[in-house]
Amino acid sequence: MESPPLKLNVARDEDRISDLPDELLLRILARLDLRDAVRAGAASTRWRHLPHQLSVLLLGVSRFRRATLVESMDAFAAALLSVCPPAERSCECQRSHAIKALALCFYLSAPHLSSIGRALEDVVSRGKTKWIExxxxxxxxxxxxxxLTEFGQQFMSFCRAYQVAFRWLTSLTLENLAFGDSDVTDLISNCVKLESLALRACRMVNFEHSVLKIDTPCSGLQELNLVHFVCKRIQLISVPKLRQASCLIWRFENPPVRLDYVPDLRHVAIACLRTHPKAPFKLSECLSRSALNLSELHLNFFHQMIWIQPEHPKQLTAIFRNLSNASLxxxxxxxxLSWTLFILEAAPALQKFGLSRTRHACANAWDNNAEKTNVVWDPSKDLKHMNLKSLMIDGFEEEDKVAAYIWLVVER
Structure with missing residues (x-):
């Protein structure tokens, strides 16, 4: 629901707020949605110059609901240009303060991309912007x-056309786009300041045969979030600054993710919904031996087949030597549940271990579609784990099974 227009009494003798100094008025505007801040500037000559002095700008197209999408994007672009006027525009409202942080949410609308791109390049040309999302x-x-393929190509063309702006980009979320084989690597390589990348409901153009390969040895990417990304496999060949990787995958081969050179990796989350019989894979085939500082591992099976194969601790000790928090x-x-102890055996520094069967809404439609096979594993009787401080078990109704499992853990 669209918020009501901001009401200001523009008569100076009746508008006590306008008597405040600019510094305080800017603090007030900073707490408003940018759309309302722009309205404030349009409603009063006293406030007119203030939106152009804001150092943090947040603007989303969803705040401009019009009869058509084009009209919504028209309003979005107009609001952006009103506070980020092009350098060639000479007027009394010309921005005199650098924008330190800018977050934009908008649609891929061809008629508007050029004006958005030019405004962004003018913003970053001042050289003081710290964060662009x-x-x-x-x-x-x-x-x-x-x-989806056409939109993916349109986005990549936008990125190439305004390389100056994209070089300053620090956080990027893309939804519902299809990429060519090298597009994602090219994108990360061109966005030299990019720290966080999220691809939601995206896919490879030839998703049944294409592997998403990310090979960016010079990038500063620290966080990668792939949600419902459709491809044959995800392979991170070289992402040296990556600290957090999260992958939610429906369609995949074994293993669904391969992490090669990721020496800074701290946090890994993998969620796969497997509804067709297929041999499980080993975590040692998926996780990287270069990630010597891996501290958190979270796996989600969506109440379907268990897609990992327990393996001897020797295969994982080098990878899990600093693992302190794990959940399944x-x-x-x-x-x-006894098979889960192979992680405890391979992770001598583990302090928190959690098991859960809490239902996820995504799994409901697949409840009876998969043939579920029990996992057999004999835990080592010689294991002594000295660092485990917390064991959390949630959602299991079988008291005897839970009690037996707790006893297995306590024994160690």
Whole structure:
């Protein structure tokens, strides 16, 4: 629901707020949505110059609801240009203060991309911007595969056309786009300041055969979030600054993710919904031996097949030597739990260990589609774990199974 227009009494003798100094008025505007801040500037000559002095700007197209998408993007672009006027525009409202942080959420609308790109290049040309965040998606609707490919190409063209702006980008979220084989690597390589990348409901153009390969040895990317990314496999060949990787995958081969050179990696989360019989894979085939500082591991099975194969601790000790927090969620009710101890055996520094069968809404539709096979594993009787401080078990109704599992852990 669109918020009501900001009401200001523009008569000076009746508008006591306007008597405040600029510094205080800017603090007031900083707490408003940018759309309302722009309205304030339009409503009063006293406030007119203030929106152009804001150092933090947050602007989303969802705040400009009009009869058509084009009209919404018209309003969005107009608001952006009103506070980020092009350098060639000479007027009394010309921005005199550098923008330190800018966050924009908008649609891939071809008629508006050039004005947005030029405004952004003018912002970064001042050289004082510390944070730029984009969230970009196609216009709402049920887009076909060819349309997703077209939108993906449109975005990559936008990125190449305004390379100066994208070099300053620090955080990027993309939704519902299809990428060519080298597009994601090219994107990360061109965005030299990019720290966080999220790809949601995206895919490779030829997703049944294409592997998403990310090979960016010179990038500063620290966080990668892939949600419902459709491809054959995800392979991080070289992402040396990456600290956090999260992958939620529906369609995949074994192993679904391969982490090669990621020496700074601290946090890994992998969620896979497997509904068709396929041999499980070993974590040692997936995780990197270069990630010597891995401290958190979270796996989600969505109450379907257990897709990992327990393995001898010797295969994982080098990878898990600094692992302090691990959790396994979405374990189907009939599954035995003793197999999970292979992680405890391989992680001598583990302090927190959690098991959960809490239901995720995404799994409901697949409840009866997968043939679930119990996992068999004989834990070592000689294991002595001295560092475990917390064991959390949530959602299991079988008291005897839980009690037996707790006893297995306590024994160690």
């Amino acid at each position: 984009f969230r970009i998606s196609p216009p709402p609707g049920d887009n076909t595969a060819p349309e 969620s979405g374990i189907f009710p009939e599954c035995d």
